Amino acid sequence: MQLPQEFMxxxxxxxxxxxxxxxxxxxxxxxAAFRVNPLKESLQxxxxxxxxxxWSYYGKVSGKxxxxxxxxxxxxxxxxxxxxxxxxxxxxMKVLDLAAAPGGKSTHLLSYLDNTGLLVSNxxxxxxxxxxxxxxxxxxxxxxxxxxxxxxxxxxxxxxxFDMIVLDAPCSGEGMFxxxxxxxxxxSVDYPAQCASLQREILTAAMDMLAEGGQLIYSTCTWSxxxxxxxxxxxxxxYDLELVDIPKINGMVAGFDYPETARMYPHxxxxxxxxxxxxxxYGHGKPKRVKPGKSNLNREQVQxxxxxxxxxxxxxxxxxxxxxxxxxxxxxxxxPDLSKMKIGRNGLHLGTFKKKRFEPSFxxxxxxxxSEVRHRIEITPEDFQKYVAGQPVPISEELxxxxxxxxxxxxxLGFAKLVSGTLKxxxxxxLRF
Numbered sequence: 001m002q003l004p005q006e007f008m009x010x011x012x013x014x015x016x017x018x019x020x021x022x023x024x025x026x027x028x029x030x031x032a033a034f035r036v037n038p039l040k041e042s043l044q045x046x047x048x049x050x051x052x053x054x055w056s057y058y059g060k061v062s063g064k065x066x067x068x069x070x071x072x073x074x075x076x077x078x079x080x081x082x083x084x085x086x087x088x089x090x091x092x093m094k095v096l097d098l099a100a101a102p103g104g105k106s107t108h109l110l111s112y113l114d115n116t117g118l119l120v121s122n123x124x125x126x127x128x129x130x131x132x133x134x135x136x137x138x139x140x141x142x143x144x145x146x147x148x149x150x151x152x153x154x155x156x157x158x159x160x161x162f163d164m165i166v167l168d169a170p171c172s173g174e175g176m177f178x179x180x181x182x183x184x185x186x187x188s189v190d191y192p193a194q195c196a197s198l199q200r201e202i203l204t205a206a207m208d209m210l211a212e213g214g215q216l217i218y219s220t221c222t223w224s225x226x227x228x229x230x231x232x233x234x235x236x237x238x239y240d241l242e243l244v245d246i247p248k249i250n251g252m253v254a255g256f257d258y259p260e261t262a263r264m265y266p267h268x269x270x271x272x273x274x275x276x277x278x279x280x281x282y283g284h285g286k287p288k289r290v291k292p293g294k295s296n297l298n299r300e301q302v303q304x305x306x307x308x309x310x311x312x313x314x315x316x317x318x319x320x321x322x323x324x325x326x327x328x329x330x331x332x333x334x335x336p337d338l339s340k341m342k343i344g345r346n347g348l349h350l351g352t353f354k355k356k357r358f359e360p361s362f363x364x365x366x367x368x369x370x371s372e373v374r375h376r377i378e379i380t381p382e383d384f385q386k387y388v389a390g391q392p393v394p395i396s397e398e399l400x401x402x403x404x405x406x407x408x409x410x411x412x413l414g415f416a417k418l419v420s421g422t423l424k425x426x427x428x429x430x431l432r433f
Contacts, residue, residue, distance in 0.1 A: 175273020
């Protein structure tokens with residue numbers, strides 16, 4: 001890998017005697033890792049856990065494995081995992097992941113929230129929000145909204161609203177050079193300063209959304225001080241914020257001038273590059289009073305959903321029922337009016353209203369546990385291969401016709417209809433392989 005000379009000169013000055021070890025680390029292979037999803041009912045132990053981090057392991061997982069398809073595992077390299085590790089939102093918090101795609105940090109935050117509180121997972125790119133939505137759905141969380149907005153438009157809807165805001169900011173990407181050498185082509189000596197200007201713009205809107213006493217987690221996947229410590233200095237100068245010390249684990253080191261912050265270098269930390277800072281906010285934001293939402297279902301839709309829920313579910317699902325056309329969603333409680341927002345996922349997709357019937361969604365079947373459904377069929381790993389390819393699956397056990405949650409290795413894989421001993425295929429066509 002050929003690093004830009006200006007990059008090498010810059011980090012020779014910044015790192016001094018450590019610079020040579022830093023440069024040599026770029027010759028090594030990038031480090032793969034993944035997290036286990038604690039929201040799933042059937043967890044597994046894997047080899048090579050990452051020290052001091054719950055749910056985290058070194059290694060690769062196949063995108064075609066039952067573990068990945070059911071949302072039990074999520075691939076994310078170790079340094080990127082440190083953002084969620086530092087955030088650790090408490091249950092019940094209202095959290096915003098402001099630049100969320102492809103979903104690693106959002107799913108990590110959801111692991112801590114444990115289907116309580118609210119996560120608004122936002123991505124400004126309409127192309128990237130599709131990947132984010134897919135990853136959120138597979139994870140099986142019920143308390144998340146995916147939005148496709150700019151930070152300033154979000155701020156008009158969520159003034160002083162969030163208990164925690166996580167911004168893994170768009171940056172010069174120096175920490176990804178080893179993992180994605182193409183990122184080197186975009187780098188120039190002036191690029192970090194250009195990124196810092198955008199970061200301040202996004203943070204200005206973010207601070208309008210942070211409630212008094214709230215927490216701000218700011219991170220980048222770069223080592224540039226212009227985008228890291230200089231942004232920290234700007235935040236402390238312009239807002240009533242206090243840095244919170246980040247424990248330095250697994251080879252993390254303190255940031256320049258601000259020992260509370262954390263840096264990850266690949267010659268010290270087993271992973272790629274990252275910077276993280278955590279703040280507590282003492283400003284006096286005035287939260288906007290949120291009017292309780294109302295269900296918009298008509299009488300027939302209410303009846304169809306209630307009939308399905310009574311026949312298929314053992315527990316009530318809490319939240320606000322909303323129909324968008326013929327699609328039914330369950331929204332988390334306590335949301336402001338989102339009618340003018342661009343939405344990627346409006347809560348948990350429950351299913352579709354069709355003529356005189358209701359059909360459950362793939363997302364609903366992913367998130368429910370065995371104790372929450374009345375009818376479930378566990379398929380074998382061999383039948384899993386048939387099912388994800390779009391084929392029907394014969395069931396040897398004599399069971400009545402109707403809807404069943406499909407499961408593999410103990411975790412949900414959507415719903416499917418059993419007809420005369422054959423499980424009809426309901427695996428989404430766009431996900432088949």
